[in-house]
Amino acid sequence: MPVLKKILSGTTAAKCETDTLDFKQAKPNLKEAFQDLAEACVCFANAGGGTVIVGVADNKSGEDAFIGCDMDASILRSKVHQLTMPSLLVDVRELKFAGRRLLEIIIPEGLEVYSTAKGYTYQRINTDCLPMRPLDVTRLSEERRGFDWSATASGRSLDDVDPLALRYCRRLLAGSTDPARQRYSQFGDRDLLNALHAIADDGSLSRSGELMLCQNPSSVGINAAVYQHKRTQSGEADAVLRVGAPLVLAFDEVLQAIRARQGITPVTLADGRQLQIEDYPSAAIREALVNAFIHGDWRLRGTVEVEHSPQYLRIESPGPLVSGVTTNNILTRGSRARFPALASGFRLLGLAEEVGQGVDRMYREMIKSGRDVPVITEGAEHVVVLFRGEPPNTRIAKFVASLPQEEQDDTDAMLIIRMLCAKRTVRSSEVAPVIQRSQDEAQAALHRLAAEPAGVLEPTRATMQHHYPAYRLRAEVVSHLGSAVAYHSRAADDIDRKIIEHVRDYGEVNSRTVQRLFDVGVYQARDIIRDLVGRELLTRTSEQKRGTAVRYGPGPKFPKAKTSRSKVRRPEAD
CATH class of the missing domain: 1.10.10 (Arc Repressor Mutant, subunit A)
Incomplete structure (x- = not known):
């Protein structure tokens, strides 16, 4: 395993632990050792699964970290099965490394919520094994059983639907580019509510329908969302917006409040097109906001909180991430809705991604606009998405657009x-x-x-x-990115050197030659030559001023060729 080689080379085992990997040193007392490892297995089974390697001291590195383990693999597997409720099946394998015998315990993600024989329930959060609260156990049990709280009956009549909310839904559907969605806008009220998963089995509004379309739903506090804008990140709020349910209207109001305070940086590309770079890309903010509304745990009677300033934009939603989703797999885990009925309603309206690529889009749009990726953090009571508002790196934005x-x-x-x-x-x-x-x-x-x-x-x-x-960026790409690349000066020197050598050999260079030398297009070649002319390394030598055949020769600051020293014969004295 590569991670074992890393420990052998000098990294402590503790620094190599992740949310899916743990290292254990078996306790001297066999009974205590089995109980300790059973707890570790419960911890991973209640998260996304993982691996425990037994026989490695997590506070040491090198050969000293590998102390070995003499437990019988089949007995350990049997003991884990006996000491967990419901009985947990794991795979235990022997490993030989650094002259020591280790055991590798592979724990699958559980189908239920597991506890030790003594009734203790744990869950892996990042690199820690933490006790689960009753609320956490209930939430995980419902998610694994496929129970959808948002599809249950709210007890409210269909007449309680806010007419403005339903009209807004029809406007969204009618304005969609998808013909299938457009047809929904012509449905009668009851048929449309059915399509939105807003009606429960008993004919009343579902929890999802109540949240999306009713005022004062029982599971939402006074405010569904609170938006604050500040001129500086630590200053007083100069605008505060408090909005209650329905969620579809609250979502739109908060999104419009953010857009109203967006700044724009115009950037002109080499082909004449113009990019409009927003302070915070609308596509990224929209995804973060809709995720907060549909994946937040509304049973906590929490609030979606948005703080907006030129320095950062912070979106906080109630409840932790959905079971199995962590900050280390959130890009690739795929769609996993906490409340499928609520998520389906938002998707039908075109407000949420169909295949769970919202987080992908947040990352992608931030990089495309020349900014850093969002920072996503999780706690027991909330999830926070933080966008940094530094000025855009326009070189990256231009390059990506090409x-x-x-x-x-x-x-x-x-x-x-x-x-x-x-x-x-x-x-x-x-x-x-x-x-x-x-x-x-x-x-x-x-x-x-x-x-x-x-x-x-x-x-x-x-x-x-x-x-x-x-792998590295090609030289012409580094030149195109310029100061966006931390090591740009050295890469630029390589481009300079090749063109200078060509001019020394042939006396001139043109755009076609630069295109062939670096395998670039006409606009990239133009930028390279323009940079060299600007630094007076080259100067135009042809009468022609436009086109790829314009010739350039040595400029005022063109470096002189180094000459080798030759011995000078001194005249003989008379």
């Missing part, structure tokens, strides 16, 4: 390019945790970006024959 559309819409590609703006080379093992995929999937993404039509990466010469080579 890529093929399929790469612009690929979150993996955006994250990899972002990594390579900060680091000269990356390997698939480094990329995998960032894009939240396996190493082989990360390698496939790198290979695709190195091939045409993207062609933005290349394997380094020293590793190109390796199974998992190191």
